[in-house]
Amino acid sequence: MILLGVLLLLPIPVLAALYAASLPGDMFLRISHFNEWMSVAGTLLGYWGLVASSYAALGVRKIEERYFAKARLPPLRKNIEKLASELSTHSETKASDAMPLSIFSALDVEVRALMRVSGFGRKRQLKALVQNVENISRWIKNNQNSASPLNSCSDFWDLYKGLNGISLEIRAVIEEEKAK
Incomplete structure (x- = not known):
């Protein structure tokens, strides 16, 4: 359960860095388009989906053993x-x-x-x-x-x-x- 929490919280520093990069200034031009933000959001959702699927697979294994x-x-x-x-x-x-x-x-x-x-x-x-x-x-x-x-x-x-x-x-x- 702790591992699941860590894996779900792992992308938060990435989001913080992306947010900092999007603030006005030199780095704002790099990630200013809606498509680029959607790509980042899709990647994070895909990562969270992988974590959730792995957790579900472990649960299925326990049910199978029981x-x-x-x-x-x-x-x-x-x-x-x-x-x-x-x-x-x-x-x-x-x-x-x-x-x-x-x-x-x-x-x-x-x-x-x-x-x-x-x-x-x-x-x-x-x-x-x-x-x-x-x-x-x-x-x-x-x-x-x-x-x-x-x-x-x-x-x-x-x-x-x-x-x-x-x-x-x-x-x-x-x-x-x-x-x-």
Whole structure:
């Protein structure tokens, strides 16, 4: 908003200089014709139109981001809640049996899809969830010959807690959007 004010006030010194140049004296002859003044006025109006159009384009972008978030967040929340529930059922699964599970790739896809929603934010939390998924996948790969359950991996419960937290955050964003 401040930038818009500065851009709208920027031509004022130009107008002042032109006014000073039009005062009687030597410089009066330079800008004394009506056509020349109309050219200056048209230039300034064109400049103000460009500023107003740019401001409107930014407003349209914000509206587009909000609409995209409003459309994408409910299905993403539903999928994340479903995957968190499924993740908790696999807590006792052995590392050797967890290798073919598709839940970790599905989690990675859903979290990355959530990262692409501009109106949501929380990039740091989402990056931490992606890192947790990668750590769990690495742990499964390193322990596939052991009988250790998945819940013995330190990142397992961090991932579960993070998914539930993100789900609650999505719910809060949706409710805030409905309240607007």
